[in-house]
Amino acid sequence: ETGVTQTPRHLVMGMTNKKSLKCEQHLGHNAMYWYKQSAKKPLELMFVYSLEERVENNSVPSRFSPECPNSSHLFLHLHTLQPEDSALYLCASSRDTTFDEQYFGPGTRLTVT
């Protein structure tokens, strides 16, 4: 256990559904991240939050909408997804964005039908 939890672990949704992924860290960290892990591709950074403010948005389509209500929680709201969005979505946290080590959650396996 890394101190970062994600729910749900598996999610199947249709292209017209709206769903949310949740991440919670119990490490007292101030920075949180969303990554996308697709088969045969490197992990891709999606969003970075520092002290609840978004500091990075890597040209992610607007059908992905992040929310960070406090430094312990991070959400990824999903709407009108495409089948190519099916992937493992990983959340990570670090002490702050100037600190190197990131701790990862177990991921949410998303399937878009």
Place this chain on the structure above:
Amino acid sequence: AQTVTQSQPEMSVQEAETVTLSCTYDTSENNYYLFWYKQPPSRQMILVIRQEAYKQQNATENRFSVNFQKAAKSFSLKISDSQLGDTAMYFCAFMKQGNSGGGADGLTFGKGTHLIIQP
């Protein structure tokens, strides 16, 4: 932009053998961190070892050690006395260090090497 290349999609060795996973990277930065992460079949990514670019000494963590060649931009991972529990995907990752906060760019990962330890 940084890139990380892992040229070995899959490797298989016998238990107790030593195995080396390769990683090369490309960057114009002078200050950065390098990491090896392990992702077992349960999927939770965990940090194996890290190296600060300004340190000449290679990092070691028990059975895991790295060979960091800054000029060659090479960062290989050596696993000694391999164990069945070492079976996992191994990812090499890069993060630049800077005043704005290296983490604001997150980690840049390679595609990974699937390491299989055979009994």
